[in-house]
Amino acid sequence: MPERLAALDSKVLLGIQAIIPDCVQAHGLLREAKFLFRATPTVLQELERLEENAPEFTRALAQNTLFALPTWDVVSASFTDTETEVTEIHVKRVIERGILPEKNRGDLFALIEAAYMDCPLFITTKEELLAKRGDLTLALVDICGMSNLYIFSPPEIVHFFKGEG
Amino acid sequence: MNTRHETRTGATSAEVGEMSREADKAREEVSRMTRDQKSELESAARAKIRGAKSARATCGTRL
Numbered sequence: 001m002p003e004r005l006a007a008l009d010s011k012v013l014l015g016i017q018a019i020i021p022d023c024v025q026a027h028g029l030l031r032e033a034k035f036l037f038r039a040t041p042t043v044l045q046e047l048e049r050l051e052e053n054a055p056e057f058t059r060a061l062a063q064n065t066l067f068a069l070p071t072w073d074v075v076s077a078s079f080t081d082t083e084t085e086v087t088e089i090h091v092k093r094v095i096e097r098g099i100l101p102e103k104n105r106g107d108l109f110a111l112i113e114a115a116y117m118d119c120p121l122f123i124t125t126k127e128e129l130l131a132k133r134g135d136l137t138l139a140l141v142d143i144c145g146m147s148n149l150y151i152f153s154p155p156e157i158v159h160f161f162k163g164e165g
Numbered sequence: 166m167n168t169r170h171e172t173r174t175g176a177t178s179a180e181v182g183e184m185s186r187e188a189d190k191a192r193e194e195v196s197r198m199t200r201d202q203k204s205e206l207e208s209a210a211r212a213k214i215r216g217a218k219s220a221r222a223t224c225g226t227r228l
Contacts, residue, residue, distance in 0.1 A: 011188045018176040018184060042195065045203050048210035049191040057180045058187040066210055067217035076214075078207070084200065106196030125185075 006030050007038045007114030008074065009124035010046045012154060014058075016072065017065040026123060026154035027072065029161035035121075037074040040113035041084075042106065044076050077117065087112050090144040097143060099135045104128050111136065115146040122151045 008016075008027070015023030027037070039047075050062035069076070079087070091108045094100065100108060107129050114122045122129075129136065133151035140146045176184070195203060 010192065011185060014184050014188060015181075018181060020176070020181060041203070041207055042192075044210040045195045045198075045206040046188065046191040048206040048213075049195055050187055051210075051213075052206075054187040054191070055183060057176070058184045061176075061184055063213070066213045069214055070218050070221075076211075078211075103193070106192035109196060110192075 004033070004035045005038055005117065005119040006035045006121040006123055007040060007110075007117060007119040008043070009110055009122065009126065010043045011125045012123050013039065013043065013047070013065050013069070013072075013074070014050075014061055015125070015154070017061050017068060020154075022154040022158055026157040026161075029158060030121075030123075031073060033161060037072065038114065038117045038119050039069060039074050039076040040110050040117065041076065041079050042109040042113055046106075079113065079116070083116060087116065093143045094136075094139050097139065099139050100128060100132060111149070111151070112140070112144060112146075115140050115144065115149045118147070120147070120149060121157075122149055123154060123157060124151060125153060 012023050012026070016027050030037070044066075047062045047066050050058055051066065053059075054062060087109065090112045091105060094108055094112075095102055095105065107124075107126055110124075111122055111129065124130065129151050130153055137148055137150060140149050195206070198206075
């Protein structure tokens with residue numbers, strides 16, 4: 001059976017560490033369904049940035065999240081320079097196409113990196129990504145030439161994988 | 166090393182609010198960084214992950 005992969009966005013990982021019920025349940029249900037997890041390079045960079053600069057609670061949360069990733073079956077591979085360059089080009093093209101504005105540049109980095117990591121699922125709490133998920137999935141296929149990547153929130157994952165969907 | 170919160174069983178809504186705002190801020194800041202700055206952050210994060218794995222392997226305990 002091929003690996004089933006889901007990319008977890010920064011706030012979802014922090015939410016698991018903070019024991020936010022939707023985040024913990026979504027991760028647990030996907031784990032039961034034999035998913036493995038990915039944290040993209042952008043997500044790792046953000047967690048480290050928080051660990052260096054955030055107020056005390058968030059700093060401790062970010063640090064403990066980084067420490068806990070392997071125990072949550074979350075892996076993060078490094079990108080080559082070429083992969084990073086191509087990701088930057090794709091982010092620019094999606095912004096130029098008007099699907100999301102420049103202020104969502106970081107969101108697009110995380111999303112496109114997840115597609116590069118062959119994740120069919122990107123789990124996020126980011127409203128802008130969730131609101132534009134149809135266009136973003138098509139943009140990944142059309143602009144970036146990537147396989148389908150579907151964007152869902154933790155409550156949506158819980159609803160579906162608990163058999164309520 | 167700050168480990169004060171490791172045994173917490175949950176966060177208050179104020180703490181969750183702080184985490185959410187700070188995470189949004191970090192996303193914006195990181196997205197404006199140079200490739201070298203991002204690379205430094207990523208290396209530091211990977212070193213922490215490796216350190217935690219190594220500590221677990223040595224002690225046989227979860228951090």
